[in-house]
Amino acid sequence: MDFKSLMPFGRTPADGDNTFGALQREINRMFDDVWRGHHLPAAFGGNGFLAPRVDVKETPTGLEVTAELPGVDEKEINVELADDTLTIKGEKKLEKDEKKDNFHVMERSYGMFQRVIPLPFAPKPDAVKAEFAKGVLKVSLVRPPEAEAKTQKIAVEAK
DSSP states (O other): OOGGGGOSSSOOGGGOOOHHHHHHHHHHHHHHHHHTTOOOOTTBOTTSSBOOOEEEEEOSSEEEEEEEOTTOOGGGEEEEEETTEEEEEEEEOOOOOSSOOOOSOOOOOOEEEEEEEEOSSOOOGGGEEEEEETTEEEEEEEOOGGGOOOOOOOOOOOO
8 A cells, every 4th residue: 555645745746636735725715715805904903903003213212102093082092011012002982973874885993902012122111101192192212221222333354
């Protein structure tokens, strides 16, 4: 008996029909057909939360994190710092209207949002400042002195 013919992997096309490979291709095609035309919003993260877009910028004193949170009330925003991780989370609530509206298209997103940002250093919690204006959250993180980057010029020698 040829045991190689029983193995679902390691066979070449010359070995005959690869049943498991064909099954995998068919399942992939079915999922592609289901999701074709059903695009998730760009802000939707894979973890079940909305993930706001952020910019992380290095400043002379540390880092500045800017997050777009349009339509969110500042009371619904929670900013947490745990060692070297910054978490921005909250909820964008749907404003309910008493009359029944018949939407043709509804592209705005509502629900819980969360963004976890790993930091290159652990800032002092008392040196973190958060401001919210016009739908934009700006968090300033001061780099502690022990985390200051020390650069040194290295000479490159030709051989």
